[in-house]
Amino acid sequence: MRYAIGMSPHTSDSLASLSGPVAGLLLAAGGGRRLGGRPKALLTHRGRPLVERAVAALRAGGCDPVQVVLGAAAEEVRHRADLSGCRVTENPEWDTGMGSSLRAGLTALAATGAADAAAALVMLVDQPRVGAEAVARLVAAHRDGTALAAAAYHGERGHPVLIGRALWPEVMASATGDRGARDFLRAHRERLTPVECSDVAAPDDVDTPPDLRLLE
Incomplete structure (x- = not known):
């Protein structure tokens, strides 16, 4: 496990159950505005929708259950993508930004059969170079005693992000617009464990037409 220098994987956190x-x-709710309105969940990666690749990475990395938040073209995503075994919720406010999807996902996890989940590992659908290896490192960090962690790339914080269950209400309260958990993570940076993943993943987003090369 690669933790940032000076950080201990055995960070104590009285708020968290580990x-x-x-x-x-x-x-996976984004509408791909800068991609000409192509929903990101339906971008093709190795012949299948990108959302399937992300679901597979979460499962292979040790996450169970898997909650998927859809938004843009939700019905088409359900029809074209194999989401069997996943819990799926739709965010009617997806066009207001990532914050509403994060709130919808955490609310769904808290309200369903994921009652025994000790943490949520938040992954973005549009980062095809983040796979099971990065997911597994964050899951392992949680098993080692970390309640708040994020993948780091050459020392810079990125995704996925792991959030202990006791922190979900505060994250939901601060998630607005397109900032997701950014404000929460900044406010709690002293408690955050960075987990270096640059040797197994890269945080590139598929946001604009030139970024589609990442799917090749």
Whole structure:
């Protein structure tokens, strides 16, 4: 396990329960505005929708259950993508930004059969170079005693992000617009464990037409 220099994987956190499974939370609601309105979940990666690749990475990395948040073209995503075994919720406010999808996902996890989940690992659908290896490192960090962690790339914080269950209400309260958990993570940076993943993943987003090369 690669932790940032000076950080201990055995960070104590009185707010967190560190037993129980880690739920995967996939944010896949984006409409791809800068891609000409192509929903990101339906971008093709190796012949299948990108959302399927992300679900597979969460499962292979040790997350169970997997909660998927859809938004743009939700019905088409359900029809074209194999989301069997996933918990799926739709965010009617997806066009307001990532914050509403994060709130919808955490609310769904808290209200469903994921009652025993000790943490949620939040993954973005549009980062095809983040795979099971990065997910597994964050899950392992949680098993080692970390309640708040994020993948780091050459020392810079990125995704996925692991959030202990006791922190979900505060994250939901601060998630607005397109900032997701950014404000929460900044406010709690002293408690955050960075987990270096640059040797197994890269945080590139598929946001604009030139970024589609990442799917090749």
